[in-house]
Amino acid sequence: MIEKVAIIGAGIFQKPLIEKAKSMGYETHVFAWEDGAVGREAADYFYPVSIVEKEQILALCRSIRPAAVASIASDLAAITVNEVACRLGLPSNSPECVKKTTNKYLMRRALQKAGIPVPDFVLADQANLAGGAAAWGLSYPLIVKPTDRSGSRGIALVHDDPALRRAVETAAGYSFQKKAIVETVLEGPEYSCECLTEQGQHHLLALTQKITTGAPDFIETGHRQPAAFPEAQKSEIAQILFAAYDALDITCGASHAEFRVDHAGRIRIIEIGARMGGDCIGSHLVPLSTGYDFMGMVLDVAAGKRPNLQKQTGPRAAAINFIMNGADLAKMNRIVQAVPESVVEIGPIELNDRPVVDSSSRYGYYILAAGDTREMERILAL
Numbered sequence: 001m002i003e004k005v006a007i008i009g010a011g012i013f014q015k016p017l018i019e020k021a022k023s024m025g026y027e028t029h030v031f032a033w034e035d036g037a038v039g040r041e042a043a044d045y046f047y048p049v050s051i052v053e054k055e056q057i058l059a060l061c062r063s064i065r066p067a068a069v070a071s072i073a074s075d076l077a078a079i080t081v082n083e084v085a086c087r088l089g090l091p092s093n094s095p096e097c098v099k100k101t102t103n104k105y106l107m108r109r110a111l112q113k114a115g116i117p118v119p120d121f122v123l124a125d126q127a128n129l130a131g132g133a134a135a136w137g138l139s140y141p142l143i144v145k146p147t148d149r150s151g152s153r154g155i156a157l158v159h160d161d162p163a164l165r166r167a168v169e170t171a172a173g174y175s176f177q178k179k180a181i182v183e184t185v186l187e188g189p190e191y192s193c194e195c196l197t198e199q200g201q202h203h204l205l206a207l208t209q210k211i212t213t214g215a216p217d218f219i220e221t222g223h224r225q226p227a228a229f230p231e232a233q234k235s236e237i238a239q240i241l242f243a244a245y246d247a248l249d250i251t252c253g254a255s256h257a258e259f260r261v262d263h264a265g266r267i268r269i270i271e272i273g274a275r276m277g278g279d280c281i282g283s284h285l286v287p288l289s290t291g292y293d294f295m296g297m298v299l300d301v302a303a304g305k306r307p308n309l310q311k312q313t314g315p316r317a318a319a320i321n322f323i324m325n326g327a328d329l330a331k332m333n334r335i336v337q338a339v340p341e342s343v344v345e346i347g348p349i350e351l352n353d354r355p356v357v358d359s360s361s362r363y364g365y366y367i368l369a370a371g372d373t374r375e376m377e378r379i380l381a382l
Contacts, residue, residue: 002027003067005299008051008080010039012347013073016283018042020295021070029064031057051077058084066090068302072254072295073278075102075150082274091304093274097249101274104181105147107248114247116240117268121183123147124168132161133182141185144168146175150273153358157185157215186270188262191227193241194277194286196297198307200251202242205294206286207234208277210258213324220359221328222321223281225289228373233265240267250274254282254298279359280320280345280367288318288344288369316369317376323349323363324356332366334382342368342379 005021007014010032018039021028030043033050040046049056051074061069061084069085069092071077079102085092093101100110105123112118122136124144133140144167146154154174156167164182171180190210196203207229211222229237241257256277258270276282276298286294291311300307323329329351336343349364356362370376 003303004029004064005303006031006057006061006064006066006069006084007039007043008032008057008069008071008077008084009074010037010043010046011074012036012038013278013280013283014071014077015039015042016280017070017072017295017298021299024296024299026067026299029061029066031060051080054080054083058087061088068299068304070253070299070302072276072282072298075148075273075275078102078273078275085302091252091302093252094249097251097274100248101250101272103148103177104145104271105179107271108181108183110247111244111269114243116244116247117266119184119186119268121181124180124182125172125178126165126169129165129168133164136182138182138184142182143185144171144180144182146171147179147181148176149174150278153360154180155218157218186260186262186268188260188268190258190260190270192223192277192281193237193257193259194282194294195241195245195255195257196294196301196307196309197245197250197252197255198301200246202238202245202250202255203309204234204238204241205292206290207237208281208285217357219324219356219362220279220322221324222319223279223285224373224376225281225285225318226315226373237267240269241272244269244272248272248274253301254294256282279322280365284345284367285318285320287312288367289316291315316371317373318344318370319368319376319380320365321368321380322365323351325363326351329363331382335366335368335379338382339379342370344369 005026007030029045034048071081082092154171168180192208194206207227209224209227213219254276257272291313297307344367347365
């Protein structure tokens with residue numbers, strides 16, 4: 001009998017999971033809005049149901065009887081994946097884990113309670129802004145974020161009370177619960193970590209260097225693997241992040257942790273998602289740079305199977321660059337002409353006059369692979 005998998009989401013970053021599941025012999029049942037569902041054609045069965053309609057998806061899955069429920073790269077999808085899988089008796093993270101990993105305020109509280117260093121933070125909305133930062137005992141500059149959104153939406157760096165009020169209003173407007181988190185600024189270069197957890201055991205797969213626009217919007221413009229860390233520091237990162245995963249009750253599937261390393265070499269967690277990193281980090285860069293079949297592992301764990309932790313290929317270097325303007329497009333064209341063998345994939349590109357305000361409004365992307373980091377640096381310098 002052919003095993004079935006329910007996949008939540010069919011956007012551009014979900015399509016590779018649909019294709020991977022099919023290559024593993026699964027019959028794919030995919031749930032998503034029709035608008036933007038680029039993975040629809042790849043699915044064996046497509047259901048035009050919003051990924052937030054948990055009860056409707058659950059009812060359909062009771063008839064489908066999937067061996068696994070899965071998704072990648074989406075906090076919203078992860079909420080539905082875990083609830084549906086849990087109620088079907090399939091491997092999943094707990095409801096408490098989902099709450100902690102999709103709400104930045106609850107995440108900070110859980111990490112703080114576990115003794116893991118976090119910046120000073122408060123929960124904010126228009127009702128408690130009257131006294132400004134001083135009333136909370138916070139000093140500028142401060143970062144303001146929606147409590148429950150991703151993709152750089154609604155993030156701002158502020159330096160005074162008027163800017164704080166505007167930023168909280170904007171961030172709360174993006175938030176599903178209409179709340180913002182205000183916290184002190186973490187310094188240092190930014191990185192991310194991709195892990196797989198199976199029955200509570202964590203496996204660090206890759207470390208990524210993150211490139212952003214910086215203040216005030218912090219929109220991600222690219223990612224590089226592998227990030228250069230000495231082995232001792234890699235072990236320290238793993239120790240801190242694994243303790244954080246335990247504090248957040250992550251016991252099953254992929255996780256994506258964002259962190260900074262300050263001038264003193266201290267590791268400071270920005271946030272953690274109990275799902276694969278977006279921006280093609282998990283689906284493309286991890287396999288290219290490490291040889292791990294990350295998506296295959298995610299599907300195995302979701303189906304209650306032992307994941308294959310053997311590397312399929314040797315280590316390389318991988319990168320993704322996002323098109324933010326005409327200069328970025330020109331650079332991509334130079335690379336395509338000079339070293340076409342390095343170009344793994346070019347995503348849909350639509351350069352227009354619409355401003356890039358968050359990750360969802362970037363104009364496109366391209367993915368590169370090279371033999372090692374030095375070769376990648378030469379390519380990226382073109």
